[in-house]
Amino acid sequence: MRRAEAPARVGPVAVLAFLYASLAVRASPSTPAWSSDTFPNPKLSPERCGRSVAGNVCDPDSVLDRASQDRLEGLIKDIAAGVDPYALHDCAGKQQGYTIGVAVAARMSTSSGESLPESARAFAQAVHDAWGVGDRACNDGLLVFLALEQRQVYVSTGAAAAKALPDSAVTATVAASLPLLRAGDTGGALSQLLVDLGLGLAGAPPPEPRDSWLGRILDFSGLGFLAVVAGALFRNAFKAHRRTRDLAACRAQLDAIRQEQAALRTREWSMPKTCPICLEGLREEGKRDDEEGDGEGGDGERGSGSRRESSSRGEDGGERNPRDQRRSPPGEDAQALLSSSSDKRKPMTL
Secondary structure, three states: OOOOOOOOOOOHHHHHHHHHOOOOOOOOOOOOOEOOOOOOOOOOOOOOOOOOOOOOEEOOOOOOOHHHHHHHHHHHHHHHHOOOOOOOEEEOOEEEOOEEEEEEEOOEOOOOOOOHHHHHHHHHHHHHHHHOOOOOOOOOEEEEEEEOOOOEEEEEEOHHHHHHOOHHHHHHHHHHHHHHHHOOOHHHHHHHHHHHHHHHHOOOOOOOOOOOHHHHHHHHOHHHHHHHHHHHHHHHHHHHHHHHHHHHHHHHHHHHHHHHHHHHHHHHHHOOOOOHHHHHHHHHHHHHHHHHHHHHHHHHHHHHHHHHHHHOEOOOOOEOOHHHHOOOOHHHHHHHHHHHHHHHOOOOOO
16 A cells, blocks of 8 residues: 555654663564565464454564453554544545554564664555555554564554654654563553554644653663662762761760860869978977077066066957967977878878
């Protein structure tokens, strides 16, 4: 079938993400590569496509299980019938749904000098024509092609389908299915892709783009990269916490040492001290008083009596307390001072 408009092509971002994704490929390395000429037609050779009856899904390498193949067939029938939430469209004056075909291969053949995306595009367009997907009157068919081992996906659209579903919407729709493809859920990814294509043909907005910077990190590095980053951040945070804790402990110890030093300085300056020189002076004064008393004789008695009499009165002529009239000899005063000092401190040699 010849189409009036070139088919839509998935965007380069989605293609690269699928190329670098880690997929679980079920086909063996010895699986032959299919060309568009040798790839079977599910309407003419359903057995070669892994189906028991004619349909719209061909999986000759059994990439999908039987349940996934049946689910795809059911979705294609609902979209063609315009079952809600899908919609019909006008085709040459009549209302009908869009027709979708699904071709799944483990490997596709490539031409020399041709890139994998270019090979996928040529393969999908050739199979689209060979199967005759869509109505000739309005060219409203779509073909979804998946080459699993080579990590290529391509959506070929006819002219009417391309008007309802522009290239940007096809790119967003394919990108939305990539996470399931990376997880190894090929059947689930193709089912989601058909649902989003049917909704887009019915006028629904395309799926939310997942090509954010966070999405690219998840695409190329996976959760392992995030785990490494999270571990490094946790390690740095733990080290910073430990340094803060050790610094606080050191400051507390330093403050305690400073407080002890201040307390020691205070006790040192308030400690009483004894002056040996002062004690020596008191002893010499006591000796002189004893010698003078022995040399005076009788005059000394009178002098002593005169002193006692004069001392009994104060300078102002009043009577003094008899207790104050008693005076200890100078030697006794010095000895008393020595005894008092020796009770409090260690004996000292004068």
